[in-house]
Amino acid sequence: MVKQDRAIRTRRTILAAAAKVFEERGYQAATITEILASAGVTKGALYFHFESKEHLAQGVLAEQDQRLTVPSRICKVQEIVDTVALHAYRLQTDPMVRAGVRLSLDQQATGLDRSGPFLRWSEIMLHFLDQAQAQGELLPQVNTSDTADVLVGSFAGVQAMSQIVSGYQDLGHRASQLMRHILPNVALSSVLATVDLSSTRGALVFAERDGER
Amino acid sequence: MVKQDRAIRTRRTILAAAAKVFEERGYQAATITEILASAGVTKGALYFHFESKEHLAQGVLAEQDQRLTVPSRICKVQEIVDTVALHAYRLQTDPMVRAGVRLSLDQQATGLDRSGPFLRWSEIMLHFLDQAQAQGELLPQVNTSDTADVLVGSFAGVQAMSQIVSGYQDLGHRASQLMRHILPNVALSSVLATVDLSSTRGALVFAERDGER
Numbered sequence: 001m002v003k004q005d006r007a008i009r010t011r012r013t014i015l016a017a018a019a020k021v022f023e024e025r026g027y028q029a030a031t032i033t034e035i036l037a038s039a040g041v042t043k044g045a046l047y048f049h050f051e052s053k054e055h056l057a058q059g060v061l062a063e064q065d066q067r068l069t070v071p072s073r074i075c076k077v078q079e080i081v082d083t084v085a086l087h088a089y090r091l092q093t094d095p096m097v098r099a100g101v102r103l104s105l106d107q108q109a110t111g112l113d114r115s116g117p118f119l120r121w122s123e124i125m126l127h128f129l130d131q132a133q134a135q136g137e138l139l140p141q142v143n144t145s146d147t148a149d150v151l152v153g154s155f156a157g158v159q160a161m162s163q164i165v166s167g168y169q170d171l172g173h174r175a176s177q178l179m180r181h182i183l184p185n186v187a188l189s190s191v192l193a194t195v196d197l198s199s200t201r202g203a204l205v206f207a208e209r210d211g212e213r
Numbered sequence: 214m215v216k217q218d219r220a221i222r223t224r225r226t227i228l229a230a231a232a233k234v235f236e237e238r239g240y241q242a243a244t245i246t247e248i249l250a251s252a253g254v255t256k257g258a259l260y261f262h263f264e265s266k267e268h269l270a271q272g273v274l275a276e277q278d279q280r281l282t283v284p285s286r287i288c289k290v291q292e293i294v295d296t297v298a299l300h301a302y303r304l305q306t307d308p309m310v311r312a313g314v315r316l317s318l319d320q321q322a323t324g325l326d327r328s329g330p331f332l333r334w335s336e337i338m339l340h341f342l343d344q345a346q347a348q349g350e351l352l353p354q355v356n357t358s359d360t361a362d363v364l365v366g367s368f369a370g371v372q373a374m375s376q377i378v379s380g381y382q383d384l385g386h387r388a389s390q391l392m393r394h395i396l397p398n399v400a401l402s403s404v405l406a407t408v409d410l411s412s413t414r415g416a417l418v419f420a421e422r423d424g425e426r
Contacts, residue, residue, distance in 0.1 A: 026239060026321035105373055107315045108239035115378045150371070150394045153387060157370020158363070160318055165328045174366060181363045184398045 011049045014039045015063065018056040019099030027057055027109035057112050063100045070205050076132035077187045078195050080125065081179055082205045084155060088175040089202025091159055092168045105160060121152040129186075137191045147186055154178055172199035224262045227252045228276065231269040232312035240270055240322035270325050276313045283418050289345035290400045291408050293338065294392055295418045297368060301388040302415025304372055305381045318373060334365040342399075350404045360399055367391055385412035 017039035125148035176199040230252035338361035389412040
């Protein structure tokens, strides 16, 4: 058990170092040697966990859709809002999440399949939307698959714009505005009236989730 | 006059070469020497038009918000839709526009101010939205500045997702879905009923505009 804990910690150390190096140098220019030096682990330890630079990148990419579980809500539309708001908050506060999102938009990362995060996020959103639809929370014309894709794609751009124009300072506001523009065409107004769409929602959800642990 | 034409052509040749090199190598790794070789112009000609790599990049960045004028419409919401649809179509068909958009999302382009295209696009959208509002096309609660930012940010992500998952094949559909999700919260339903939101709109607008020349 202790041994397993140590392996998890080592894996985490390596991923954090990889995230840092990918963010500073980009996928193409980054080398395993640099990641090794930054992580301060042995070559053997690194290759035990990740067999190549691509595997390291996939590990970093996958971090953005890990640990995004929000407290369960009766209202599934609120769960969608909370998931997006928590992701926005983690982008502002967690370098690993930031590195993963940036890597998924890294145009020079040829040979690296960057579709994973988009497809996984779409699946997560689709799952919530289907639950919301089954509970009668959505407007009759909604195609949950199209809506899931719109939510994921549009958020990817809103976060990029926030990063570029304000260094993520205004991401809470931008994420909230995005939801306010899209959700009235997705959810019943009677449902939406009960949903908290405020720009500080992400921090609240993070604190609530942390308290549950 | 002939001399000026030649200067415009040379500038265009240099920008096209720069776009190609930035797209292949990324901003950070690209060199003026490579751009010179690809353009096939003299060093003197290049420096006459662009004094540094950053100026070349700003030239490429600026191309995405050039020549985006769409035929004027009585309905300003249609003009917004047409501008977005034309941009989507040009992303699919014009390597220079594609290079500009990719450069604006290039995370490794440190020292390059990439906020320009986002801010200029927001201004263009704000201008249309203010016109639409003055003509009574919008819902009463709309804040045109927030809506302009949502449109620009969300489109940036939708195009990135389309590029990553389908090589831009599905961009017409995604752009159309984005508009269908956002505009009903922006425009009066009586206005929207007259607006063409179809996924082939971009090609139509491009052909119409070309015919006008």
